[in-house]
Amino acid sequence: xxxxxxxxxxxxxxxxxxxxxxxxxxxxxxxxxxxxxxxxxxxxxxxxxxxxxxxxxxxxxxxxxxxxxxxxxxxxxxxxxxxxxxxxxxxxxxxxxxxxxxxxxxxxxxxxxxxxxxxxxxxxxxxxxxxxxxxxxxxxxxxxxxxxxxxxxxxxxxxxxxxxxxxxx
Amino acid sequence: xxxxxxxxxxxxxxxxxxxxxxxxxxxxxxxxxxxxxxxxxxxxxxxxxxxxxxxxxxxxxxxxxxxxxxxxxxxxxxxxxxxxxxxxxxxxxxxxxxxxxxxxxxxxxxxxxxxxxxxxxxxxxxxxxxxxxxxxxxxxxxxxxxxxxxxxxxxxxxxxxxxxxxxxxxxxxxxxxxxxxxxxxxxxxxxxxxxxxxxxxxxxxxxxxxxxxxxxxxxxxxxxxxxxxxxxxxxxxxxxxxxxxxxxxxxxxxxxxxxxxxxxxxxxxxxxxxxxxxxxxxxxxxxxxxxxxxxx
Numbered sequence: 001x002x003x004x005x006x007x008x009x010x011x012x013x014x015x016x017x018x019x020x021x022x023x024x025x026x027x028x029x030x031x032x033x034x035x036x037x038x039x040x041x042x043x044x045x046x047x048x049x050x051x052x053x054x055x056x057x058x059x060x061x062x063x064x065x066x067x068x069x070x071x072x073x074x075x076x077x078x079x080x081x082x083x084x085x086x087x088x089x090x091x092x093x094x095x096x097x098x099x100x101x102x103x104x105x106x107x108x109x110x111x112x113x114x115x116x117x118x119x120x121x122x123x124x125x126x127x128x129x130x131x132x133x134x135x136x137x138x139x140x141x142x143x144x145x146x147x148x149x150x151x152x153x154x155x156x157x158x159x160x161x162x163x164x165x166x167x168x169x
Numbered sequence: 170x171x172x173x174x175x176x177x178x179x180x181x182x183x184x185x186x187x188x189x190x191x192x193x194x195x196x197x198x199x200x201x202x203x204x205x206x207x208x209x210x211x212x213x214x215x216x217x218x219x220x221x222x223x224x225x226x227x228x229x230x231x232x233x234x235x236x237x238x239x240x241x242x243x244x245x246x247x248x249x250x251x252x253x254x255x256x257x258x259x260x261x262x263x264x265x266x267x268x269x270x271x272x273x274x275x276x277x278x279x280x281x282x283x284x285x286x287x288x289x290x291x292x293x294x295x296x297x298x299x300x301x302x303x304x305x306x307x308x309x310x311x312x313x314x315x316x317x318x319x320x321x322x323x324x325x326x327x328x329x330x331x332x333x334x335x336x337x338x339x340x341x342x343x344x345x346x347x348x349x350x351x352x353x354x355x356x357x358x359x360x361x362x363x364x365x366x367x368x369x370x371x372x373x374x375x376x377x378x379x380x381x382x383x384x385x386x387x388x389x390x391x392x393x394x395x396x397x398x399x400x401x402x403x404x405x406x407x408x409x410x411x412x413x414x415x416x417x418x419x420x421x422x423x424x425x426x427x428x429x430x431x432x433x434x435x436x437x438x439x440x441x442x443x444x445x446x447x448x449x450x451x452x453x454x455x456x457x458x459x460x461x462x463x464x465x
Binding site for chain 1: 194196197199200203204207210211214215218219256258261262264265268269271272273274275278319322323324325326327329351352365366367
C-alpha cells in the first residue's frame with residue numbers, strides 16, 4: 001500500500017511538472033501558430049553527401065547519366081501529408097522510371113509515397129522535439145525521371161544529380 | 170450475495186455480482202484515474218495552449234473519443250463488476266515510466282503513454298479482468314489519437330485513390346456532370362474542391378471503434394457477433410455521412426463554406442458521433458432486454 005501511495009505521489013508530481021512546463025512554454029511563445037510559421041524564403045534541398053540544391057534555383061533540368069543515351073529530367077515536387085501524391089506531381093513518367101531524392105536518400109518503387117511521408121514525418125518530429133533545426137526546404141524532394149531503356153539504379157541517378165548540382169557551383 | 174443467490178432472489182445477475190465483488194483498492198483506483206485523466210489533460214492543454222486551435226468541427230471530434238474513453242475507465246474502475254482492480258509494484262513503475270510521455274511537446278505524441286501502459290496491461294496474464302479492460306481502452310484511445318492518425322497520414326495518398334473513386338461513384342448518382350481530376354472534384358467549370366487527408370471519409374473510423382468499445386465496457390457487455398454487426402453498421406453510417414458532406418460541398422463556394430467550416434460541419438460531427446453511438450447502444454439495450462425477459 002505504501003508503494004502504491006508513493007507511485008500516486010510520483011504521478012501527481014509528474015502531472016504538475018508537465019502542466020507547469022506547458023504553461024511556461026505558452027507564456028514564452030510569441031503566439032499560437034508559431035510552429036506553423038516557417039521560413040519559406042529559399043532553403044536548401046539536401047541531396048546527400050554534402051550536395052545541396054537551392055530551392056529558388058530549381059527549375060526543371062536535364063541531368064546526363066553515364067550509361068544512358070538520353071539525360072534524366074529533374075524537377076522539384078512537394079512532399080508531405082497534405083501535398084498531392086508526388087508520384088503524380090510534375091512530369092508523368094512515359095515508360096521510364098521515377099526516382100526521388102529526399103533528405104539525402106534515393107527512393108523508388110511501389111510504396112515510394114509512403115516512404116517519402118515516413119521520412120517527412122521523422123523530420124517534422126525531430127524538429128518538433130528540438131533535435132534538428134527548422135529547415136524550410138524539408139518538404140521538397142527532387143523527382144528524377146529516368147528515360148525508358150535506361151537501367152541506371154536510383155543511387156546512380158542521385159549521384160548524377162549531385163555531380164550536376166556541384167558542377168553548377 | 171453470490172450469483173446463484175441473486176438468481177433465487179430474482180435480481181439481475183450483473184447487479185448481484187457487482188454487490189458481491191470486493192471494493193477496489195483506493196490507491197490503485199486513484200493511480201489508474203490519475204494516469205488516464207493526466208494523459209487526456211496533457212493532450213488538451215497541449216492543443217489549447219501550444220498548437221493551432223482546431224475548428225469547431227475538430228473540437229467536437231477530438232474531445233468525444235477522450236470523453237467516452239474516460240467514462241468507460243471510470244465505470245470499470247468504480248463498478249468493479251469484472252474483479253477487484255489490483256496493481257503490482259511493476260505495474261505502478263510502468264505507469265510512471267509511461268507518464269513521462271506527458272512531456273512530449275505534441276498533442277498526439279502524448280498518447281504514447283497509453284500505448285505503453287495499455288500494451289503492458291493487456292499483454293500480461295492477470296487475475297483481475299478490470300485491469301485488462303482498462304488496458305484495452307487505453308490502447309483504443311492511443312490508436313485513435315496517435316497510431317491511427319499517423320498511419321492514415323503516411324498512407325493517405327494511397328488511400329486517396331480508393332476514396333475519390335468511391336465519392337465519384339456515389340456522386341454520379343446525384344450530379345450529372347461530376348468531373349474528377351486526381352483528388353479534385355467539380356460539378357461546374359469555375360469551382361472545384363480537393364479532398365485532403367483531413368476530409369477523408371475514413372477519418373472517424375477509429376473514433377467509432379473507441380465509442381463502440383467504451384459503450385461495451387460501460388455496459389459490461391462482451392464483443393459478440395451482434396456487437397460487431399453494430400460496429401460495421403456504425404462504420405458504414407460514418408463513411409456515408411462524410412461522403413454526403415463532401416458531395417454537398419460541390420455546388421458552390423457558399424455550400425463549401427457551410428459544410429466545411431460552418432454549422433454544417435458541426436452537424437456532420439454530431440451526426441457521426443450519433444452514428445457511432447446508436448447502433449451499439451441499441452444492440453446492448455436489446456441484449457439487456459432479452460436477459461431481463463429470461464430472468465422474469
